[in-house]
Amino acid sequence: MDLDLRKLRYFVAVAEEFHFGRAAERLHIAQPVLSRQIRSLEDDLGAEVFDRGRRGTLLTPAGEQLLEDAVPLLASAQALVGRVKSAAQGTQSLTIGFMPGITLTPAMVAFTAHHPGVDVRLLRTSWDDQVAVLLDGRADIGIVRLPIDRQGLKLRPLFREPRVVMVPMGHRLADRTSVAVKELAAEHLLQDPNAVPEWRDVALELQDGRRLAVPVIHQVEEKLELVAAGAGICVLPLSTATFYTRPDVIALRVDDIGPNEVALAWAAARRSRLVHDFAQAAADTLARPHTEEQQPSTHY
Known part of the structure; x- marks a missing residue:
């Protein structure tokens, strides 16, 4: 069975x-047409993806799984079309994912000096999608913050840097x-407490079982x-703390917390020469002596 991307x-x-109704308006099609297409998709899959009950339109377990897989699949298909169009037009492009606080300029300058005709695009990522954009093709290479799920990826370490705790102005530790x-x-x-295991191991709210929900x-x-x-x-x-300066939040060095590691990552299946060349440019220009011994300023 071939899935219809539409x-x-x-x-x-x-x-x-x-x-x-709202989905039909968003798609600029008639609602009966949309309903028929969804029924056709369910026939193709042999499973109902929506529970059309009194509570409204809800996802079934099959629908939840389909949504989880469909979003990256559609993004990958869109990225594929873009790459094919660029190749057909005789142009090349490279999309670079990057996490907040990381400056790419030196690497981009070094890369474009050797590849002046390449269309370099930037894609800001977050902790939630820094890996997904690489696996689904939205980005060709990314500068990521570890830890990440490394399955299906190749990694090249760049540097590590201290982490700081952000507290509000007037906090008991602010001075x-x-x-x-x-x-x-x-x-x-x-x-996520697992992102800061040193805090997780001493946190009273975890020991007492009274941790508040995090939005x-x-x-x-x-x-x-x-x-x-x-x-x-x-x-x-x-x-990151330095980049997002604001007067009502203070950054404090934490003496006994591990550094954040920054690395290059790309899909293991990719064989692009441009990916290799940008990785080398980034390693040459960004892998500066950024160590955990650096000291942050007290106020940002």
């Missing part, structure tokens, strides 16, 4: 809107130049807004 796009629209992890044991961490956060700006409002603390790489 039907998948229709399905994703309904799944995101949770409403056939300090550095803190120890144990002094953060009573704080609420606005991120879904996709951007650094959102984390810092919550920190400034007194909702909790977060731990960031030094360069």
